[in-house]
Amino acid sequence: MQQENDGLKKEVGTFTALATVMGTVIGGGVFFKVASVVSATQSAGITLIAWVLGGLLTICAGLTSAELAAALPLTGGAVKYLEYTYGKLPAYLFGWAQSLIYFPANIAALSIVFGTQIVALLHLRDSVQLPVAILAGLSITLINFLGTKAAGRLQSMALIFKLIPIAIIVLVGLFAPSSTNLDLLPTASAHTSLFSAFSSGLLATMFAYDGWLGVGAIAGEMKHPEKDLPRAIGWGLAFITIIYTLINLVFLKTLPISHLAGNLNAASESAIKLFGVMGGKLVTIGILISVYGAINGYTMTGMRVPLSMAEEQTLPFSGFIRKVSKHTAAPFGAGILQFAIALLMMFLGNFDLLTDMIVFVMWIFSLLIFIAVFILRKREPDLKRPYRVPGYPVIPIIAIVGGLFILITTIVTQFELAMIGMIVTLLGVPVYYLTKKYYRQ
Numbered sequence: 001m002q003q004e005n006d007g008l009k010k011e012v013g014t015f016t017a018l019a020t021v022m023g024t025v026i027g028g029g030v031f032f033k034v035a036s037v038v039s040a041t042q043s044a045g046i047t048l049i050a051w052v053l054g055g056l057l058t059i060c061a062g063l064t065s066a067e068l069a070a071a072l073p074l075t076g077g078a079v080k081y082l083e084y085t086y087g088k089l090p091a092y093l094f095g096w097a098q099s100l101i102y103f104p105a106n107i108a109a110l111s112i113v114f115g116t117q118i119v120a121l122l123h124l125r126d127s128v129q130l131p132v133a134i135l136a137g138l139s140i141t142l143i144n145f146l147g148t149k150a151a152g153r154l155q156s157m158a159l160i161f162k163l164i165p166i167a168i169i170v171l172v173g174l175f176a177p178s179s180t181n182l183d184l185l186p187t188a189s190a191h192t193s194l195f196s197a198f199s200s201g202l203l204a205t206m207f208a209y210d211g212w213l214g215v216g217a218i219a220g221e222m223k224h225p226e227k228d229l230p231r232a233i234g235w236g237l238a239f240i241t242i243i244y245t246l247i248n249l250v251f252l253k254t255l256p257i258s259h260l261a262g263n264l265n266a267a268s269e270s271a272i273k274l275f276g277v278m279g280g281k282l283v284t285i286g287i288l289i290s291v292y293g294a295i296n297g298y299t300m301t302g303m304r305v306p307l308s309m310a311e312e313q314t315l316p317f318s319g320f321i322r323k324v325s326k327h328t329a330a331p332f333g334a335g336i337l338q339f340a341i342a343l344l345m346m347f348l349g350n351f352d353l354l355t356d357m358i359v360f361v362m363w364i365f366s367l368l369i370f371i372a373v374f375i376l377r378k379r380e381p382d383l384k385r386p387y388r389v390p391g392y393p394v395i396p397i398i399a400i401v402g403g404l405f406i407l408i409t410t411i412v413t414q415f416e417l418a419m420i421g422m423i424v425t426l427l428g429v430p431v432y433y434l435t436k437k438y439y440r441q
Contacts, residue, residue: 014228021062021212021236023159027294028110029208029355030166030244031267031287034251036352039261040200042192044252045184047201051248054205055241057402062212062233063389064370064396070225070387071376078213078369085372089432094365095309096428101361101421103302104338108345109354110295111137113264114288116351120265121284133346140296141339144303147328151300158293165271165286166247172274173250179273180256199409206363206406207355208244212237213366226386250274264351299338307334313439314432353417360410361421367403370396 034047041047068081083091115133119126144151212233251260254270263269267287272280310321310333323333345354373396376383389395411418 013223014231017228017232018236021232022240023162024297025209025211025237025240026162026166026243027208027211027297028113028291029210030247031290032113032264032351033204033208033355034248034260034266035263036204037201037248038252038257040204041197042257042261043197044182044257046194046197047248047252048184048245050198050201050205051245052241054202054209055237055244057202057399058206058209058212059234059237059241060395060399060402061366061370062237063230064373064399065213065366066229066233067373067385067387067389068369068376070229071383071385073225078365081369081372082365085375086368089429090365090368092309092314092432093425093428095305096431097361097365097425098302099306099309099315099338100341100424100428102358103298103305104341105345105349105354105358106298107137107140107295107302107338107342108133108349109351109358110291110298111342111346112349112351112354114291114295116264117268117284117288117291120268121281121288130346134343136292136295137299137339137342137346140292140299141335143296144299144335145325145328145330145332147325147330148300151296154296155293155300158289158296161286162290162293165267165283165290166243168283168286169250169267169271169274170243170246173254173270174246176253176274178253180253182253199405200413203356203359203406203409203413204352205244206359209237209240210358210362213362213369230387230390299335303331303334303338305334306337307331310334314435316431316435318435318439356410356414357417357421360407360414360418361425363403363406364422364425367400367407370399370403 037047037050041050065078065081069077072081072084079091079094082094111133112129114136115129115131118124118132119129124132140154143154251266251270254273255263255266259269260266268280268284271283271287274280275283306315306321307324309315310318315321321333321337322331324331349357373389374393377392407418
């Protein structure tokens with residue numbers, strides 16, 4: 001196969017790739033998923049095990065997908081792996097799911113969290129939360145309408161502020177005396193089994209580890225993808241796993257289990273307990289900037305997916321969706337569509353509901369990508385593979401088993417949610433054929 005990356009400059013080294021991995025994955029989940037994880041486990045020990053195993057599963061998934069990224073360094077990343085292995089329809093459904101569920105739901109979920117934190121910080125009425133969330137999502141969409149440069153500057157600033165509150169909480173919290181009776185033995189509560197508590201907790205962690213799938217898109221711009229890509233993914237996800245485990249240990253040391261469970265303000269309240277009211281408020285402001293930047297990241301990258309599909313005339317109303325501003329080159333048609341869907345989700349859903357749907361739908365396609373490694377090894381043994389997943393076939397099998405576990409657990413525990421995700425994704429099948437017929441492709 002011809003590697004269609006001749007126009008790309010190979011300027012990305014190991015450190016840049018590592019920063020890309022960590023910057024992509026670390027979002028709002030690190031601060032807010034502790035609420036649903038603890039709510040599911042009711043145990044400090046099971047909570048920490050879930051974070052560690054969630055990280056190990058993500059590392060296996062990342063190392064597996066990296067083989068395809070290095071072998072197929074094409075613009076589009078995961079969409080191209082699916083198209084090359086399975087054909088246009090599965091690739092289309094992935095783009096469809098990203099446009100209708102993944103990016104809008106991320107924007108909606110993080111906007112809801114932003115609203116929750118503003119209400120807690122300023123001691124406002126709960127009724128203000130939704131308007132603040134809408135204003136956050138809308139303001140970032142408008143910033144992106146000013147062009148890539150404006151959105152990129154916001155993203156660069158937010159990346160710095162994203163790491164500051166994490167570092168402060170971890171460094172101070174680890175050495176501060178424990179405020180709770182911390183029991184690290186993995187024990188289940190009287191109301192649930194050990195397996196049920198662990199599986200629900202693991203599922204809840206996966207949103208915080210989300211984002212690794214898109215990293216392969218930079219393979220075509222790397223100097224040495226065969227070495228740098230697996231290093232960046234492996235080390236980057238390993239560092240993230242350590243960070244997530246340590247910050248959750250601090251939360252568990254600082255606040256009792258009963259206070260962490262279901263509490264989206266857990267990170268802010270932990271900061272207040274560690275640093276006092278004023279110090280806690282400063283850390284909370286850092287968290288808010290981090291979340292605002294995460295919304296911007298999903299907005300900036302997300303609107304380009306329907307834009308790309310509309311340019312190929314594979315979406316209804318492609319003429320409007322592919323409209324680009326003459327002055328700023330911003331895809332405002334796709335941006336309006338994306339925000340409209342996110343706005344609907346803000347009214348209909350909550351943070352955990354939206355993020356669990358994201359995890360379920362994306363892991364369907366992740367599973368197809370893991371299986372594609374086996375298919376292409378057999379179908380095209382001579383395909384140039386600058387990087388091969390280590391420990392083959394063990395690492396890809398772990399990724400597949402983990403993916404199946406996540407999908408089955410979601411179906412068993414949240415059947416309606418799983419079905420909504422499946423139905424919305426499969427609605428893309430008739431849309432694909434109808435638009436193809438309409439535009440006579």
